[in-house]
Amino acid sequence: MKEFTVAVYGLGNIGRYAIEAAEAAPDCRCLGVVRRRESLGTRPFDLRGLPDFPDMDSLVAAVGKPDAVIVCGPSRNVPADVPSLLEQGFNTVDSFDIHTEIPALVRKLGETAAKNSAVSITAAGWDPGTDSVLRALFEAMAPSGTTFTNFGRGRSMGHSVAARAIQGVKDATSITIPVGGGRHSRLVYVLLEEGERFDEVRARIKADEYFAHDDLEVREVKSEMELALTADHSHGVLMERIGASGLTSNQRLSFDMRINNPALTAQVLVSCARAATRLAPGCYTLIDVPVVKLLPGERETHIARLV
């Protein structure tokens, strides 16, 4: 089986699971991890024995150039980090998830990737990512109709970060609860900064763009430990389409998944890193990638097994 190598860039939630997904893959070897300079030298179990480095230059000097870099930092760093990696000639995969900024990012990464003969697969988690494939496939199967993407119940990383940024909030967890028709309510657990009043903080959360449009409940917790008890990785989605194939209505398609969120995101990244080694230079989202390229081994085997 043809093998490929990766580096994991960032040791947050996704990075930890990416190391595991690379370890579990039959054809993938993780060469090392790039992490914050101030963390180097500590040997957390999450590194699983891998060497760690402050940047790609020192990683490449010590362990060689990986076939792809799995970018596991925060989404907001992707527009700066990924072009720089592409300019250094690395193939990259990332799970950038700010939906409205994806088209501009794809254009920018496409130019940089082409110029440097590199491959970038962006927005490659589960939403955006595998959900995007399903939304596109469902439209190809029933072109007229409506799709609802119902998220949850689970913790939204984006909304938790948004809640944490609000004045008076020391820490927060935001749970997404589907209420049908692709709409959601938000349940936010907050730990207040000292001296803050709950009703004022609640009003600020409600006024925030992230929360203004949905039904919202805010609950106060009194300690970090109590907050931690609300912050597991369970998540899910129910995607439903009812529509017409040709002139025939009542075609009913649905996709339901219940998953560990960062584990799935990291797995999709590792599968995309494999695909990145098989594609022509340029920037791709998951709807641009033939699914067979995500799988280990030979196309012919998968045609016999899966088609």
Added chain:
Amino acid sequence: MKEFTVAVYGLGNIGRYAIEAAEAAPDCRCLGVVRRRESLGTRPFDLRGLPDFPDMDSLVAAVGKPDAVIVCGPSRNVPADVPSLLEQGFNTVDSFDIHTEIPALVRKLGETAAKNSAVSITAAGWDPGTDSVLRALFEAMAPSGTTFTNFGRGRSMGHSVAARAIQGVKDATSITIPVGGGRHSRLVYVLLEEGERFDEVRARIKADEYFAHDDLEVREVKSEMELALTADHSHGVLMERIGASGLTSNQRLSFDMRINNPALTAQVLVSCARAATRLAPGCYTLIDVPVVKLLPGERETHIARLV
């Protein structure tokens, strides 16, 4: 929006719905239909006003060359018909569904397509077809685990044809009933040839390779009209995967659809005809095709809408 033209090759169940799917697509025009010489001249409503021809030569002479030919004859004719169409320089799509013969067919069509600078998309219905995409995507998301594809309840075309071929059977409908774990039971309605004994025919059906391995119930009907009442187009599938992403178990993925069978198959064929006009020469199955190429209009629009 960039437009494309098709010809429908064969006016059976799938062909009738393919004409409708082409009509419903915003970017597709059906130039005409190739049908059995003995049927020409009749003007069934199913033709929806389109001109009909005995072969592709006369179709091209009268209405021009289509960008793709949608092959809607029986699966068993595909290995002969499609290479001949590719040799005439047509792009083709078909819904060949004899799973075990797909790898050899893909090799053969791949050679012929490359030699003639044509595109063939084969096995492009829902199973094989869109289900194949889902099976591959589910493995990319949770590489270790088990997938069950549960078909039905609905009429199996393949099993109905197999039952009809059995000695003593004048006509038959075979219904597939899922019993869990990717296993199925078969309910076969038979109309006997005159003078045949039900218990003997039942034994012959049970001995047939198509029916030998599943739980089987055979029911006798007494007329073609009674049999026709069992033969609607409703079908469905429940695809379930439970597995691990990386080292994380309990990832649960499922896809459930309830559809008009030939309407969905024909729609997938029209979506693939569009993709065929956008791919490099060669033979593809649906797992080889980026899903965005199945949709009308521009990639950039779909990245903004669906990713």
